[in-house]
Amino acid sequence: MDTQIRGDMFIGADAVAGTAGELHAIDPASGQTLDPVYRGATRDQLDRACALADDAFDSYRETAPDVRAAFLEAIADNIMALGDALIERAMAETGLPRPRLEGERGRTCGQLKLFAQVVRDGRHLDVRIDPALPDRQPQPRPDLRLRKIAIGPVAVFGASNFPLAFSVAGGDTASALAAGCPVVAKAHPAHPGTSELVGRAVRDAVAGAGLPEGVFSLVMDTGYEIGGALVTDPRIKAVGFTGSRRGGLALWRMAQDRPEPIPFYGEMSSINPVLLLPEALGARADAIARGFVQSLALGAGQFCTNPGLVLALAGEPLDRFVSTAAEALSALPAATMLTPGIADAYRAGVAAIAKSDAVETVARGQEGHAHSCQAALFVTDAPRFLAEHALQDEIFGAASLVVRCADLHEMRAVIDALEGQLTAAIHMDAGDHDAARTLLPRLERRVGRILVNGFGTGVEVAHAMVHGGPFPATSDPRTTSVGSLAIDRFLRPVAYQDLPDDLLAPALKEANPLGIERLVDGKRG
Amino acid sequence: MDTQIRGDMFIGADAVAGTAGELHAIDPASGQTLDPVYRGATRDQLDRACALADDAFDSYRETAPDVRAAFLEAIADNIMALGDALIERAMAETGLPRPRLEGERGRTCGQLKLFAQVVRDGRHLDVRIDPALPDRQPQPRPDLRLRKIAIGPVAVFGASNFPLAFSVAGGDTASALAAGCPVVAKAHPAHPGTSELVGRAVRDAVAGAGLPEGVFSLVMDTGYEIGGALVTDPRIKAVGFTGSRRGGLALWRMAQDRPEPIPFYGEMSSINPVLLLPEALGARADAIARGFVQSLALGAGQFCTNPGLVLALAGEPLDRFVSTAAEALSALPAATMLTPGIADAYRAGVAAIAKSDAVETVARGQEGHAHSCQAALFVTDAPRFLAEHALQDEIFGAASLVVRCADLHEMRAVIDALEGQLTAAIHMDAGDHDAARTLLPRLERRVGRILVNGFGTGVEVAHAMVHGGPFPATSDPRTTSVGSLAIDRFLRPVAYQDLPDDLLAPALKEANPLGIERLVDGKRG
Structure with missing residues (x-):
């Protein structure tokens, strides 16, 4: 892996520097400014990231489960391959100690691998089939098949306090990508170097898997303009955010005030x-x-x-x-x-x-x-x-x-x-x-x-985890941002009535070529 | 069944008349005003309905599946027992022909029975168990158990165009009650008599099942004040609405502007x-x-x-x-x-x-x-x-x-x-x-x-149905208002970590006394 830190963002496959304002990481232990300089994305760069994400959406969301799962695993492998360069940069940018960051890296990669398994299992698709009943009286029943599809391109806001597990390739990104959603991530300004390294790892995994480049972009912002523009871009269909209540509520409000309001998943504050x-x-x-x-x-x-x-x-x-x-x-x-x-x-x-x-x-x-x-x-x-x-x-x-x-x-x-x-x-x-x-x-x-008989710190990444809760702990009490259930945030159901088998997605075909769990006529089939 | 039409609302068990303004149904075929007069709920009456719903919530949401399922079936039975009185009143209030309303009644009762089966099956609880791994290195894994619980008391707005299937005991009410949520329904002013009859059928089923009276209330409104007060009442935790885009967006906005914003499920307009x-x-x-x-x-x-x-x-x-x-x-x-x-x-x-x-x-x-x-x-x-x-x-x-x-x-x-x-x-x-x-x-x-090779009219009530869609067809593209998946709208996940077995809800107990489908360590158990 390329472990150079150059001051780059990633607009699709392109490693580019922004031109809007300047940003330096600061070592909080010493107060020293860290090189290199980062520059914020321009509106044009953001527009291109969103356009690429939208272009990639229809293709990426229909990738075969094995392809998508291998892609998630490749991100994890690429992050590990960054080795100490990643840990050292994250230490410098956050003041967090090495064991904590090594543990967090393991968590981040474990999370990506959990979602790879989720993708292979296919339960998140919630496939339901109600076969046709042509002889039913007084009216025949049509053939009905339901699956959940990806909601659309997703904006992810990296958090300051988990520079790996809740940041560029953290839980929001992992679950959105697993769902079939391209991601436009906004780096947290406190750890741009860590973000660049991880962003490159994701971008290289996109290329390695032969996926369209728009599956992932990473933008920098020196203030609030690009973050706001990202949330209000009409091609973005959901937002994942972890941060302060003030920041979360401001972005949540922007997501609601769009001509087309979109789901906003903000994890904002809690005193536990x-x-x-x-x-x-x-x-x-x-x-x-x-x-x-x-x-x-x-x-x-x-x-x-x-x-x-x-x-x-x-x-x-x-x-x-x-x-x-x-x-x-x-x-x-x-x-x-x-x-x-x-x-x-x-x-x-x-x-x-x-x-x-x-x-x-x-x-x-x-x-x-x-x-x-x-x-x-x-x-x-x-x-x-x-x-x-x-x-x-x-x-x-x-x-x-x-x-x-x-x-x-x-x-x-x-x-x-x-x-x-x-x-x-x-x-x-x-x-x-x-x-x-x-x-x-x-x-x-x-x-x-x-x-x-324990404390809430230490959030297991598991099927039965809920890291969520009623407002204002989060902006959506129906969801979790940690654990396999987090994928549900980026899915919506679509029903297909009497669609010929050759036009059905593999998950819905009569022969069940994916071999996934389905509910047939209300029973497990 | 009592088939008298008296001009009553139901505040919990109490059949009462409102005192705020007057409302008459109109026979649209003749333009004639229909008796009796209805009067709108006062703020005090609404407050009492919401207080009763909140009081009933913790008890009702933990009812045994058989009790809750039998309650839903009793509502259906009570509606059928209203016989021709219901059909005739609905014909007079809507101008819809008898066969259509008889069909709609069948759909309404079928819907209640479908949700009774959903409650018995327990899949909507999405139970996941990740058993403790005390010897895991570097850290043991705690015992984690997840279930979905009812979100809280739900406000339901009856629609004009389906006086039975999308009204007082329609899909929103059926799915909310199935989820374990008390319901405060607001009658559509176009069919108050139909609403009174169905409201009484639900109230009697509540009493018959020995449930707390606050599980269901029905309020009338002669304008928009009570509807708005219902959506903004802090004890209401979600809203189901079918109607116009203007009305839906106004209520949606109120739901978002609350100190605690809540999920709003509006089905608003579509040209299909x-x-x-x-x-x-x-x-x-x-x-x-x-x-x-x-x-x-x-x-x-x-x-x-x-x-x-x-x-x-x-x-x-x-x-x-x-x-x-x-x-x-x-x-x-x-x-x-x-x-x-x-x-x-x-x-x-x-x-x-x-x-x-x-x-x-x-x-x-x-x-x-x-x-x-x-x-x-x-x-x-x-x-x-x-x-x-x-x-x-x-x-x-x-x-x-x-x-x-x-x-x-x-x-x-x-x-x-x-x-x-x-x-x-x-x-x-x-x-x-x-x-x-x-x-x-x-x-x-x-x-x-x-x-x-068909048309969208005729929406099957089934497991694989989606009656929903992206904004502005609905206010929440992640959901459906018809079919068994509609229950998900009124649930939120809660995780329990290391909770002793005797304190766990039946759905989560180690012995699985409900015999429901669960995901154990990521596999069906």
């Missing part, structure tokens, strides 16, 4: 409540506290599933939890954050909550350099939490708020007052099951994933 | 292109023309899938098609339309297109009374069609426009210029397959159902 039920807290306050601080500090707290809120009943066990957590947190070294902007926002968020009369600061981590995260732990009680909605605002980083509840009734009131979340964790022992049973239905309404 | 390919047209121009006029005139053209646009190559066969169609259409008696307002809108639409320099009027049906539909057939050519976007506007009723295309290339250009549609029909013979092959990918982008 952790419930400490009485028996578990009484038995294991110290251990849970240490696990909590470890989860909170992971990656400088820059996880969508970071435990930003703890709910428990007031009393000695909770005091013990708080004091153990405070002790562990106080010892936490400051960790470099992804970008100076994120570090600034974290500081401002912590300062704002610390000033609130509704909370007390019980611990701060070690201080560090200007772009690092000094962990923070705050405590309040349920009435004050319920009275001050701003206490629900996500502080992206290693900050969390403990809410003392008088009883389970009050804990439930806090849950009911929460906005939509990605995850909720419950720490429980056998004696807590009755309490859990009453809280679970309320949690189900609020979150996409409920986990027991 | 019919492609006549050369071989078929040459061989069967007359027969296709007669079938076309029959489909066009069905129910006074008041079908969402009415063939409002015909595309064919200019030439003698098309001339023959037009002249046969003109002859058949000229003989069509005027048919009573659903409401005076719909008849006025039809007249205005026909007058507007007839005045356009871009089209010529080739035939009109027989004239009739003030609220009837006088069929109309217009002809234009592709360049003029492409130049005048308003020619794509749906005229709700038995009006259609033939577009002469110079060649298949021009036909394809017309297809590409179309807005999203519910259906496209292709008339073809063996010699047309190559042409069809080039057009199919373009049609797939534009429509939800493609049918061959």
